[in-house]
Amino acid sequence: MKQSYDYLIIGADAAGNSAVGQIRRNDKEATIGILEKTSIISYGACGLPYAISGSVKSFDDLIHFDGPTFGEKTKSDVLLNHEAVGVDFDSRSVRVKTPDGEKEVSYGKLMIGTGAPAIRLPFVDYSSGRVFELKTVPDGRAIQEFIQKNGAKRAAIIGAGYIGLEAAETFREMGLSVAIYEALDRPVPRLPEGLSKSIVSQMKDHDIDFRPESKVSAVKDNGSEIQITAGEKTEAYDLLLVAVGVRPATGFLEGSGLEMQKGAIVVDRYGATNVDGVYSGGDCALAYHKLLKKPVYYPLGHTANKQGRIAGMNMSGEKIAFPGIVGTQVFKFFDRAYGMTGLSKQEALEAGYEIEEASAMRPSRAGYYPGSDKVKVSLTMDKKDGTLLGAAMFGPLDSYGLIDAASALVNMGAKADEIAWMDFAYAPPFAPVWNALISAAAKG
Amino acid sequence: MKQSYDYLIIGADAAGNSAVGQIRRNDKEATIGILEKTSIISYGACGLPYAISGSVKSFDDLIHFDGPTFGEKTKSDVLLNHEAVGVDFDSRSVRVKTPDGEKEVSYGKLMIGTGAPAIRLPFVDYSSGRVFELKTVPDGRAIQEFIQKNGAKRAAIIGAGYIGLEAAETFREMGLSVAIYEALDRPVPRLPEGLSKSIVSQMKDHDIDFRPESKVSAVKDNGSEIQITAGEKTEAYDLLLVAVGVRPATGFLEGSGLEMQKGAIVVDRYGATNVDGVYSGGDCALAYHKLLKKPVYYPLGHTANKQGRIAGMNMSGEKIAFPGIVGTQVFKFFDRAYGMTGLSKQEALEAGYEIEEASAMRPSRAGYYPGSDKVKVSLTMDKKDGTLLGAAMFGPLDSYGLIDAASALVNMGAKADEIAWMDFAYAPPFAPVWNALISAAAKG
Numbered sequence A, B: 001m002k003q004s005y006d007y008l009i010i011g012a013d014a015a016g017n018s019a020v021g022q023i024r025r026n027d028k029e030a031t032i033g034i035l036e037k038t039s040i041i042s043y044g045a046c047g048l049p050y051a052i053s054g055s056v057k058s059f060d061d062l063i064h065f066d067g068p069t070f071g072e073k074t075k076s077d078v079l080l081n082h083e084a085v086g087v088d089f090d091s092r093s094v095r096v097k098t099p100d101g102e103k104e105v106s107y108g109k110l111m112i113g114t115g116a117p118a119i120r121l122p123f124v125d126y127s128s129g130r131v132f133e134l135k136t137v138p139d140g141r142a143i144q145e146f147i148q149k150n151g152a153k154r155a156a157i158i159g160a161g162y163i164g165l166e167a168a169e170t171f172r173e174m175g176l177s178v179a180i181y182e183a184l185d186r187p188v189p190r191l192p193e194g195l196s197k198s199i200v201s202q203m204k205d206h207d208i209d210f211r212p213e214s215k216v217s218a219v220k221d222n223g224s225e226i227q228i229t230a231g232e233k234t235e236a237y238d239l240l241l242v243a244v245g246v247r248p249a250t251g252f253l254e255g256s257g258l259e260m261q262k263g264a265i266v267v268d269r270y271g272a273t274n275v276d277g278v279y280s281g282g283d284c285a286l287a288y289h290k291l292l293k294k295p296v297y298y299p300l301g302h303t304a305n306k307q308g309r310i311a312g313m314n315m316s317g318e319k320i321a322f323p324g325i326v327g328t329q330v331f332k333f334f335d336r337a338y339g340m341t342g343l344s345k346q347e348a349l350e351a352g353y354e355i356e357e358a359s360a361m362r363p364s365r366a367g368y369y370p371g372s373d374k375v376k377v378s379l380t381m382d383k384k385d386g387t388l389l390g391a392a393m394f395g396p397l398d399s400y401g402l403i404d405a406a407s408a409l410v411n412m413g414a415k416a417d418e419i420a421w422m423d424f425a426y427a428p429p430f431a432p433v434w435n436a437l438i439s440a441a442a443k444g
Helices: A014-026 A045-053 A067-074 A137-150 A162-173 A193-205 A301-315 A345-350 A401-411 A436-443 B014-026 B045-053 B067-074 B137-150 B162-173 B193-205 B301-315 B345-350 B401-412 B436-443
Strands: A004-010 A032-036 A077-080 A083-088 A093-098 A101-112 A154-158 A177-181 A208-211 A216-221 A226-230 A233-237 A239-242 A278-280 A287-289 A294-296 A329-333 A336-342 A355-363 A374-382 A388-396 B004-010 B032-036 B077-080 B083-088 B093-098 B101-112 B154-158 B177-181 B208-211 B216-221 B226-230 B233-237 B239-242 B278-280 B287-289 B294-296 B329-333 B336-342 B355-363 B374-382 B388-396
Touching: A004 A014, A014 A032, A014 A067, A014 A101, A014 A301, A032 A067, A032 A101, A045 A137, A045 A162, A067 A077, A101 A301, A137 A239, A154 A162, A154 A226, A154 A233, A162 A177, A162 A329, A193 A208, A193 A336, A193 A374, A193 A388, A226 A239, A278 A301, A336 A401, A345 A355, A345 A374, A345 A388, A355 A436, A374 A401, A374 A436, A388 A401, A388 A436, A401 A436, A401 B401, B004 B014, B014 B032, B014 B067, B014 B101, B014 B301, B032 B067, B032 B101, B045 B137, B045 B162, B067 B077, B101 B301, B137 B239, B154 B162, B154 B226, B154 B233, B162 B177, B162 B329, B193 B208, B193 B336, B193 B374, B193 B388, B226 B239, B278 B301, B336 B401, B345 B355, B345 B374, B345 B388, B355 B436, B374 B401, B374 B436, B388 B401, B388 B436, B401 B436
Parallel strands: A004 A032, A004 A101, A032 A077, A101 A278, A154 A177, A154 A239, A177 A208, B004 B032, B004 B101, B032 B077, B101 B278, B154 B177, B154 B239, B177 B208
Antiparallel strands: A083 A093, A093 A101, A216 A226, A226 A233, A287 A294, A329 A336, A336 A388, A355 A374, A374 A388, B083 B093, B093 B101, B216 B226, B226 B233, B287 B294, B329 B336, B336 B388, B355 B374, B374 B388
8 A cells, every 4th residue: 555646536436436437547657546445346336226136146246346356457556445534635645544553645636435325313223233224235235134044024114215115125026014114295205296196006006014204213123123113103123224315424524624515525517626636526525406507415326427537537637517417317116117307396496496387198108009008207397488497207117218308308408399399209119109208398 | 071171181190180189279160171082090000010910909909090080079070081182272172082973172271191102113013912011001901811811921021111120020920931122232221330230130130031232123923922033033922012111192282383392292380381271291291300401301100290280280370380300210120129310320411511420339227237238329410519410229129218318419409528428317227327328429
C-alpha cells in the first residue's frame, strides 16, 4: 500500500469503479488507489432478491469483478477491507482503518463513492440473528442461509418500497408466508394511486398480508422467534427484513467542511464538491434533476454509474456536464412491471406546477394476439402547455419498454399533443396500433 | 342506399373508419355513407400470418367490427360490396358498382381511404389456385385452406420484406419447407446490413432456403405444382406467395384531377387533397415525414389510423395538423424483434445528410438474470451536431420497446450526447444499467 495516490477513490462499487474506468482511460500513468471497506467490490445489489430465491444461481454471479481482477484491469491498487474513517482536505489525506491498524493516505484528487447503507430503525436489535437488511452480498447470503438452515416459514418485512416488494416475492417463491408492515397508507407512494392499488391486489393474489398504516413500535427476539408489535397487536415471525430506505454513508465526513444536505454530498454537474480536488457521485451524493433544475437525493444504480463516469471524466481532464436525471425506475412484482419516470404528481405539485393528468388502459399486444394483456399508462403534464412532466405504467413484464419511451419524452420536454401522434412500434406480437402511452397523451 | 351523404367515405378500413369516428364525434346529425368494395371491414391485416398458422385461433378474431355493427355504432350507412369506380369532383359525385348495378352517389365532403393491394408480378397467373397474396382475410383463409386440404409441403415466397418473412415463419411452423426468392442481395434492405445478416442467420437456423439476388423470370402452374424459374434453374413447389410490396388503390381516380405521386394521393398535413372537400389518408396516400419535411409513401397500419383520424377531424370542423411520421416499424421473426425508426442510412444520405453511425450490443437484462439475451442497437446521426436521425435494433421479443424509446428520441430531435446520459429503466429482470441504446449513443 502506497502512502499517496494521484487519484484516490473511496468505495469500489458503481460510482467509484465507473470513475476509475474513465480516469485510467484519460491518464495512463497516474497512480490510482481504491479504498473498499468490505472484501467485495462491483456487485449488482439489485440482483440480490433473485439470488436469494435461486432464480439467479449463485451470489457470485452478481459480482462483476473481484478486487485483484479489477485492479489488474485498471492498473490500480484495490485495497480491500480498508475503511475511510476521516479526511483532512487541507493536507489532502484520508485516515484509513486497515486490517493492520490505521494509516494516512494522501491524494492528488479524491472521489467519494461510499454509497448508502440501509436505514436502521432505532428500536430494532440488528445483532439478532433473525433481523436482516438487503443491501450487500453478505446480507443476501445471510437471508438465504437462515431460511435454508432454519426452515423459516414466516417472514415479516417492514417497508413496502420496491426492495420490500421484491423481497416479498422472493420469500413467497421460497414458500414462506409474508406480512408487510408499512407506515404509509399504500405501497410505493411515488406511484399514482391506481398503480399502488394494483400492487395491493397482486399482494392479495399471492397471499401476502399487507398492513398499511402500521407503525411498528417494537421488535423483540425471544430466542426462537421475532415478535413484532404494531398498534396493539404483537405477532411472531421467523425472520424480519427491514427495508425502509437508505442513507448516505458520509458519517466519516462530518465536520470536514464538505458541503452536504441531509447527509448527502452536494455535487455540481461536473461531479465536483465544494472542496478543491474532491469529487463525488452515487448513492452518497445528490444528483442534478433535469426538471427540478436542482440537486436531489435520488439513489439509483444507473445514476451512480453515470455520476461516477462524469466524476472520473472531469477529475482527469475532461469537461463534461451531467445533463441530469429524471428519476426513471422500474421494478418487477411477480408477473407485472411497474415503471415511473419524471415527476410524480406530488413532486410536480411541490415544484409549483399546475398539472393535468391523463391515463389509458390498452392491450399490450394486438387484442387478438396470444398473450395480449393490459397496460396502463398515467401521465402528469404541465397544465400551461401540456409538457410531459412524469409518467407511470404497469403491465406485463414485456411492456416495460413504454417507460423508456416515456423517459425519452420527459427528458426531451415533449408535449402531450405531439406524443398523441407519434409513431411507436406496431405489430400484433408487440403492441396495438394505439398503445397506452399515445392513448393517454391523446386525452391530455 | 341514399343518393347523397354529407360525408362519403371510400374504403372501410383503418383510415376510413378512423375518419368516421372523428366525424361522428364532431357532427352528431350529419349523414355518413361508407363504400366498401368487399364484404369485410375493419380487420387487422397485420395479424393474417398468425391466423394462418393458428396461433390466432380464428380469422374472425382479426375483424374488429362487421359492417352492420360499425354502421350502428357510428350511425352511418356501411355499404358492403360497393366499389367506387369513378369520381366527378365538379358535381361532387362518385360512380359506384353495386351488386345491383352502377349508381351515382353524391357527397358534401369525400374521404378516400382505399388502401393498397399487393403489387402483382406481370409474369404470374394469379388465377392459378396455387398462387397467393397476403393482404386480406380471404387471402389468408385461402392459404390456410389450401395447405390443409392439399397437404402442401413446399412453399415458395417471392420477396423478403417483413410480410414475406412473417409468412415464412408461419409456413415453417405449419411444417412446410420454405424457399424465399429475393431480387436484392439481402432481406429488409431498410435495416442496417448487420441486422439483415442476423435475419439470414435465423433463416439458416430454421431451414429456410434463402435465395438473394434471385430474379424470378417465370412462374408456371403445371396442374399439380408451381414451377418457378430464376436464372437457369427451375424448381417446383406446392404453393407460391408473392409479397413484393403494395401499390395505392387509386386506379379509379385516374384523370380525375386529383394530385397523385406514383399513384399515391398527395395530402397536406390536414389530410386535404388538392380538390376542395376531398380528403385522404392511409395506404392510398402519402404521409408527411417529420425529418424529411415532405410527404412520402410509407404505408403502415398505425399511420393509416392516424391519418384517418386527422382527415376526419379536419373534415368536420377541427383544424389539427398531422405532425408527421418518422417511419417506425417492428416485426417478429421467430424469437427476435427487429425494429427501425427514422431514416435508414440510405435515406439519410439521399436526404443530403453527412452521417455518423454507432452501434452497441448489450445484454437485454442484467447479464446474470435468467433469460438475459443480446440486444443490438444501431444509430444514424447527423455528423454536424449528433442529432439522432434513425435507429434500428434487434433482440429478444421483450426488448422491442427500445425502438419506441428511439422513436421518441428521433421525434424530438435528441442528440447523441444527451441520449448517452439519459436514465432509462434499470432493474435486473428488464435491462442492464447501460442499455444498448445509451451505449450506442455514448459511442456517437
